[in-house]
Amino acid sequence: MLTDHATPQSMLRLEGIRKRYGSFTAVDGLDLDVHAGEIFGFLGPNGAGKTTTIRMVAGVLQPTEGRILVDGEDLHRDPERAKRRVGYIPDRPFLYPKLSGGEFLRFVGGLWGYEGDELEARADRLLELFSLSRWKDELVESYSHGMRQKLLISSAFLHEPGLIVVDEPMVGLDPRSARILKDLLRAFADDGGTVFLSTHTLEVAEALCDRIAILQGGQVIARGTMDELRREASAGGAHLEDIFLKVTGGDAVADVVAALGGPVAAGV
Numbered sequence: 001m002l003t004d005h006a007t008p009q010s011m012l013r014l015e016g017i018r019k020r021y022g023s024f025t026a027v028d029g030l031d032l033d034v035h036a037g038e039i040f041g042f043l044g045p046n047g048a049g050k051t052t053t054i055r056m057v058a059g060v061l062q063p064t065e066g067r068i069l070v071d072g073e074d075l076h077r078d079p080e081r082a083k084r085r086v087g088y089i090p091d092r093p094f095l096y097p098k099l100s101g102g103e104f105l106r107f108v109g110g111l112w113g114y115e116g117d118e119l120e121a122r123a124d125r126l127l128e129l130f131s132l133s134r135w136k137d138e139l140v141e142s143y144s145h146g147m148r149q150k151l152l153i154s155s156a157f158l159h160e161p162g163l164i165v166v167d168e169p170m171v172g173l174d175p176r177s178a179r180i181l182k183d184l185l186r187a188f189a190d191d192g193g194t195v196f197l198s199t200h201t202l203e204v205a206e207a208l209c210d211r212i213a214i215l216q217g218g219q220v221i222a223r224g225t226m227d228e229l230r231r232e233a234s235a236g237g238a239h240l241e242d243i244f245l246k247v248t249g250g251d252a253v254a255d256v257v258a259a260l261g262g263p264v265a266a267g268v
């Protein structure tokens, strides 16, 4: 008999992913399944391996070991097919300063095979969404950091990918743009898209992500929904910040504050 509980479709699968830089292992055997329609958050302390993982999923960095499948396509074996399904928003925007915003989107759209009115309409819609329309013909070199980030986000959505990979999405965005991006990611996921994001902003992760993995030393040390993480950390009702500090060694925070003579040291 057919049931309503079909196995969710895997949009992103990481199988035994390792990344070594010389003798240093930055990512140490990751296995993950991210489903269509899901926003998956990747958290961890500085140096945990988040950006390295994001860059491998985006196809700009090669794993030393393991396999990455995007919608069933092997990123290593068939990079073109797999990458077509991915929109990548890096943490440090790289843009051509001597192009205008409109020219940049036309350039990116052209790489994906779009042209003419269809491309112009898509670009206009995205620019409008991020209040960049009146900057369309201005050179990128005159854009602020946040405006560059918004242009980059627009370019990642241009070819209608099924998977959006975002490194630190909210950095540099003003509150209105951060809200638009959150709403955009949620609407994208509700529409069947998949989001894989790394962030240090725990409130964003808590509010936005359906599931979360906490990475430390290149390994996943906790994963699940917020409720599952609370259970795992034996922290009923806790916010993500408490869970994060607990599983990544929160005592160290009190030690640092104590060493600095802060409120913890003063017994406040």
Ligand SMILES: Nc1ncnc2c1ncn2[C@@H]1O[C@H](COP(=O)(O)OP(=O)(O)OP(=O)(O)O)[C@@H](O)[C@H]1O
Pocket (backbone or CB within 6 Å): 021, 024, 026, 044, 045, 046, 047, 048, 049, 050, 051, 052, 053
């Ligand atoms: N090109 C590289 N060569 C050597 N080591 C590297 C290289 N890139 C990253 N690493 C190391 O790999 C580890 C993971 O780095 P990564 O940038 O993935 O961490 P992260 O979790 O994104 O950290 P952060 O939160 O500080 O951005 C770090 O110890 C870093 O020094």
